Amino acid sequence: MLDDRYALAFRLYPYEHSPDQDAEAPVRHPVVVQGGGPIGVAMALDLGLQGIPVLVLDDHEGIGQGSRAICFAKRCLEIADRYGAAEPMLDKGVVWNLGKVFHEDRKVYEFNLLPEAGHRFPAFINLQQPYFEKFLVERVREAQAAGAPIEIRGKNRVQSVEIFDDHTRLQVETPEGGYVLEADWLIGCDGAGSPLRGMMGLDFDGRVFQDSFLIADITMKADFPTERWFWFEPWHKAGASTLLHKQPDGVWRVDFQIGWDVDRKEELKEENVRRRLDAMLGPDVEYELVWTSIYTFQCRRMKKFRHGRVIFAGDSAHQVSPFGARGANSGMQDVDNLGWKLGMVIRGEAPDALLDSYCAERRHGADENILNSTRSTDFITPKSKISHVFRNAVLDLAQEYEFARPLVNSGRLSVPCVYDGLPLNGPDALPGGPLRSRVGSPCPDAPLGNGFLLPQLGGRFTILTVDAEAPDAVAEDGVTATRLALSAADDTTGALAERYLGAAMSAVYLIRPDQHVAARWDRYDEPALRAALRAACGKGHDR
Amino acid sequence: MTILTTTPNIPDGDGFYSDLIAAHDGLSDDESAALNARLILILANQIGDRAVLTAALDAARPKPR
Ligand SMILES: Cc1cc2nc3c(=O)[nH]c(=O)nc-3n(C[C@H](O)[C@H](O)[C@H](O)COP(=O)(O)OP(=O)(O)OC[C@H]3O[C@@H](n4cnc5c(N)ncnc54)[C@H](O)[C@@H]3O)c2cc1C
Numbered sequence: 001m002l003d004d005r006y007a008l009a010f011r012l013y014p015y016e017h018s019p020d021q022d023a024e025a026p027v028r029h030p031v032v033v034q035g036g037g038p039i040g041v042a043m044a045l046d047l048g049l050q051g052i053p054v055l056v057l058d059d060h061e062g063i064g065q066g067s068r069a070i071c072f073a074k075r076c077l078e079i080a081d082r083y084g085a086a087e088p089m090l091d092k093g094v095v096w097n098l099g100k101v102f103h104e105d106r107k108v109y110e111f112n113l114l115p116e117a118g119h120r121f122p123a124f125i126n127l128q129q130p131y132f133e134k135f136l137v138e139r140v141r142e143a144q145a146a147g148a149p150i151e152i153r154g155k156n157r158v159q160s161v162e163i164f165d166d167h168t169r170l171q172v173e174t175p176e177g178g179y180v181l182e183a184d185w186l187i188g189c190d191g192a193g194s195p196l197r198g199m200m201g202l203d204f205d206g207r208v209f210q211d212s213f214l215i216a217d218i219t220m221k222a223d224f225p226t227e228r229w230f231w232f233e234p235w236h237k238a239g240a241s242t243l244l245h246k247q248p249d250g251v252w253r254v255d256f257q258i259g260w261d262v263d264r265k266e267e268l269k270e271e272n273v274r275r276r277l278d279a280m281l282g283p284d285v286e287y288e289l290v291w292t293s294i295y296t297f298q299c300r301r302m303k304k305f306r307h308g309r310v311i312f313a314g315d316s317a318h319q320v321s322p323f324g325a326r327g328a329n330s331g332m333q334d335v336d337n338l339g340w341k342l343g344m345v346i347r348g349e350a351p352d353a354l355l356d357s358y359c360a361e362r363r364h365g366a367d368e369n370i371l372n373s374t375r376s377t378d379f380i381t382p383k384s385k386i387s388h389v390f391r392n393a394v395l396d397l398a399q400e401y402e403f404a405r406p407l408v409n410s411g412r413l414s415v416p417c418v419y420d421g422l423p424l425n426g427p428d429a430l431p432g433g434p435l436r437s438r439v440g441s442p443c444p445d446a447p448l449g450n451g452f453l454l455p456q457l458g459g460r461f462t463i464l465t466v467d468a469e470a471p472d473a474v475a476e477d478g479v480t481a482t483r484l485a486l487s488a489a490d491d492t493t494g495a496l497a498e499r500y501l502g503a504a505m506s507a508v509y510l511i512r513p514d515q516h517v518a519a520r521w522d523r524y525d526e527p528a529l530r531a532a533l534r535a536a537c538g539k540g541h542d543r
Numbered sequence: 544m545t546i547l548t549t550t551p552n553i554p555d556g557d558g559f560y561s562d563l564i565a566a567h568d569g570l571s572d573d574e575s576a577a578l579n580a581r582l583i584l585i586l587a588n589q590i591g592d593r594a595v596l597t598a599a600l601d602a603a604r605p606k607p608r
Contacts, residue, residue: 386576393580403588 002155002175004060009130011062012137015155021179026169029055030346032183034158034170034196036060038069038129039314039331040189041136041152045083046339048143048150049459052346055183056150057172059157063137066291067128067217070245070253071325075416075442076332077121078515082458085139086121089132093125094246099228101408103395105235109405113413118495119445120452124413126247128217129328161186161199161310168309185342186310189331192298194316200307206300207374209321210260211381213295214239216273219250220287230410232380232395238276241380243410251290254280257381264294297321297377299370305334305359313338318366323376323411326369333416334362340459340513344537349478354538357424365417372412379409416442419516423541426510426519426532432503433520443515446496448486453496456484458515461533463524466496468506470524476533481510512536547598 013036020027031047033040036058047054072089080086100110113123140150155175162169168186172179188196197204229244236242239256247253256276258267266272273292281287301318305311314331338358344350382388397404419425419440428439436444446453456462461481463470466488473482488497501507508525510518510532519532531542553559566582567575587596 386580389573389576390580390584393577393584396577397581397584401585404584407584 002059002157002173006060006064006066008060008062009065010134010137012134013058013152013154014061015175016153017176018153020181021174021176023179026180026182028167028182028184029053030183031055031185031187031342032057032168032170032181033187033189035188035190035314035316036152036154037189037191037314038133038136038328039335040187041133041140042080042083042332042335043187043189043313043339044150044152045085045136045140045143045148046335047343048140048148049083050339050343051149052343053149054151055181056152057156057158057170058152058154061154063130063133065130066293067130067247067251067253069129069132069322069325069328070126070247071329071413072125072127072132073325073329073414074119074121074123075414076329077125078442078445078454079332079336080136081120081455082336082515083136083139084142085135088135088138089127090121090125092131092135092248093127094226094248095122095125096226096228096246097123098225099230099410101395101398101410102229102231102234103392103399104233106399108232108395108398108408111405118447118491118493120454121445124325126245126253128247128249128251131248132328158190158196161196163200163308163310166309184309185346187338187342188310188312188316189314190316192315192319194312196310197302197312197316200310202307203303204300204319205303206298206319206370208296208298209377209381210383211240211296212258212260212262212264213297214256214258214267214273214276214292215295216254216256216277216292217247217251217290218254218277218287219290220252220281220285222281222285222287224252232391232410234280236279238279241410242280252287258294260296262294267294268292295322299374299377301363301366301370305362306355311338311342311355311358313362317362318370320366320369320373321377322373323380324369324373324414325411326373326414329414330365330369333365334358336514337362341538344479350537351539357422357538360422361419361424364419364422368417369414376409376411380411418442424512424518424536424538426535427521427528428519429521429528430502430504430507431522432501433507433522434499434502437500437509437517437520439517439519441517443509443511443517444499446499447491447493448496449490453486454515457511459513461513461518461536462509462511463529464500464507464509464511465524466500466507466509468508468523470508470529474526474529474533476530477537477539479533479537481529481533510536546592546595547602549602 031054033056097113101108157173160171231242241257243255245253313334463483518536
């Protein structure tokens with residue numbers, strides 16, 4: 001009855017009997033996270049590191065085999081770094097900058113991501129998802145040892161939920177039978193197929209793409225460069241498009257677009273997978289299959305991510321096609337956004353309404369991601385004859401003319417969204433201030449002494465001053481913002497000034513616990529800062 | 544005010560028109576469609592202005608009779 005739905009790569013949380021299972025009355029937990037994928041575990045880390053007791057229920061005993069996500073973007077790593085988990089990811093991950101685009105048998109062009117200097121993290125690393133998840137769980141273990149109130153229960157499957165105004169009641173299945181739990185807050189991180197969404201009868205609408213992709217992770221002796229190669233209509237005909245990408249441990253990801261009407265079982269037979277790989281790599285290249293799978297893609301999201309005391313995050317709330325690597329990357333941004341808000345509401349520092357802003361902000365993010373990945377998918381798999389004609393016209397022109405290259409869309413790599421015009425935002429009153437650090441944006445990193453700026457931000461409200469005066473701390477209605485006093489001269493490379501001052505001489509930023517800009521001015525203005533701090537906590541705007 | 548130029552703007556219209564048709568000489572339907580697509584992309588890039596492009600798309604759309 002509790003059979004595994006997938007094989008494990010790492011068995012990290014074996015089933016253990018919990019005293020909750022013997023309790024007379026259901027035990028109530030402040031927060032239960034349903035699902036221990038990357039997003040559920042990151043959620044637990046965020047809350048646990050704030051000191052909020054959090055219980056993760058996962059229906060397996062560890063991390064599933066098979067690398068789904070391989071590209072982890074800078075913002076995702078910055079968030080993981082806030083949780084103290086990014087170092088091993090960076091050590092293990094493969095950094096790449098060069099991409100090549102091919103059409104049939106010719107190279108159309110190549111691009112360099114040209115990473116901007118002065119950031120702690122690269123634009124992207126390639127890392128197998130099981131490693132990403134393992135590093136998060138290892139960080140949980142470390143945090144637990146230091147007293148963080150986090151618990152992960154393996155082989156605990158949520159079977160059903162009952163929803164009340166101020167809590168939920170969960171029926172949980174284990175190898176030893178069922179038990180009942182209660183949660184003040186339930187976070188649904190149970191993936192794209194979200195059983196929780198189903199139990200609550202909630203919507204998940206969008207578009208299914210009529211195509212399938214065969215994914216093969218292989219190891220080979222041949223020495224391909226650490227680059228991203230993308231073929232449109234490759235000469236070898238092994239797929240309508242093909243992607244080759246390097247991962248750690250000498251593993252390569254090959255991704256074949258194989259059409260809609262395919263016999264999955266047949267296609268996944270080793271000899272058939274090898275037939276495609278041989279066509280692409282040539283007969284003399286030796287390789288071993290590590291993992292294969294077939295995916296179909298959809299772009300869809302829930303109408304609302306918050307339903308009273310139940311909140312959805314990650315794939316359960318929104319699903320995108322993998323072009324552009326926006327799944328796990330955006331799920332991490334959900335956690336980043338939700339963690340501090342839920343923490344403040346639970347501690348009584350902010351009204352319940354603050355949680356509605358999670359839905360508004362992350363839905364905005366999801367829509368941007370869905371838009372981008374839908375456009376990529378439409379370019380890669382044209383849906384009509386004329387769309388195919390235009391796609392190939394772009395590829396033809398791109399070989400010769402620079403202007404057409406930006407139109408080539410083999411996936412727009414994940415960048416975090418800016419919460420433009422959303423309710424938590426305060427004034428943007430920094431004349432000449434840079435666009436990239438406008439109100440609503442995630443703070444851009446910058447060098448600072450021997451380190452970087454971002455590790456000094458986040459987890460609390462910060463008043464970042466650049467060549468401006470301000471008090472060391474401002475407390476407003478139970479919430480304190482503390483000052484980080486900087487000078488443009490602190491960064492001799494000029495990046496800090498370029499990213500935070502622009503044409504201005506001085507700046508005061510109010511920065512949220514998730515490192516997004518809440519408001520900014522050219523100088524300290526106490527009433528304005530207090531009002532912005534209240535607004536950023538969901539307490540409304542002064543009229 | 545429409546931002547799209549909808550009054551005659553091409554000197555030697557007859558000459559341009561015949562060049563346009565001649566560009567398709569000897570092409571199959573598929574090759575012609577490809578040429579048209581390339582031409583549209585080149586012209587669109589030349590225009591560049593997103594609002595003008597949107598107005599042009601609107602103007603080109605079939606009108607209900
Ligand atoms: C081929 C492919 C390539 C991808 N590439 C990228 C990429 O390069 N970059 C990127 O950012 N994203 C990528 N993604 C997306 C990424 O894999 C997902 O976005 C990510 O796994 C979502 O994490 P999650 O924690 O929300 O859900 P999941 O990883 O699906 O985790 C859900 C968890 O909930 C558990 N669960 C389910 N039901 C229950 C229940 N009733 N009770 C208890 N537990 C339950 C499951 O066992 C699982 O552990 C890719 C996806 C695919 C398919």
